[in-house]
Amino acid sequence: MNEMxxxxxxxxxxxxxxxxxxxxxxxxxxxxxxxxxxxLAEEKIKLAEESLVQAHQAQTKLLTAEANGEEFKVNLLTIHSQDHLMTSITFTDLAKEVIDVYKRVS
Structure with a gap:
C-alpha cells in the first residue's frame, strides 16, 4: 500500500x-x-467556532483531493482526526446550550 x-x-x-x-x-x-x-464565554465560543472552520477547511481539502482522484490511504490517524472533529463539533454545540442555561439561571 502507498504511504500517506x-x-x-x-x-x-x-x-x-x-x-x-x-x-x-x-x-x-x-x-x-x-x-x-x-x-468571556461568548469570546471563547467564537474562538471555538473559528477553529472549527479551520478544521473543516482541512477536511475539505482532503475530501476534494480524494474526489479528484488523488490516492488516499485511510489509517488510524485519519479516523482519529475525523473522530476528533465530530466530538469537537458536538462539544461546542453542547457548550452553547450550557452557557445559555447558566445565563438563564443567573
Missing part, C-alpha cells in the same frame, strides 16, 4: 489540532459561564 503523502499528513494534523483547540475553547467557555463571565 506529506500534504495529506499536514491536513490531518491540522484537523486534529484545530478540533482540539475548538474543544478546549468550548470547555473554557463553559467554565467562564459557570463563573458568570458571559462576555
Amino acid at each position: 503523502n506529506q500534504e495529506q499528513l499536514q491536513e490531518i494534523m491540522g484537523l486534529i489540532i484545530y478540533a482540539g483547540n475548538a474543544k478546549s475553547d468550548a470547555m473554557e467557555a463553559i467554565q467562564a459561564a459557570k463563573k458568570g463571565e458571559f462576555e
Whole structure:
C-alpha cells in the first residue's frame, strides 16, 4: 500500500489540532459561564467556532483531493482526526446550550 503523502499528513494534523483547540475553547467557555463571565464565554465560543472552520477547511481539502482522484490511504490517524472533529463539533454545540442555561439561571 502507498504511504500517506506529506500534504495529506499536514491536513490531518491540522484537523486534529484545530478540533482540539475548538474543544478546549468550548470547555473554557463553559467554565467562564459557570463563573458568570458571559462576555468571556461568548469570546471563547467564537474562538471555538473559528477553529472549527479551520478544521473543516482541512477536511475539505482532503475530501476534494480524494474526489479528484488523488490516492488516499485511510489509517488510524485519519479516523482519529475525523473522530476528533465530530466530538469537537458536538462539544461546542453542547457548550452553547450550557452557557445559555447558566445565563438563564443567573
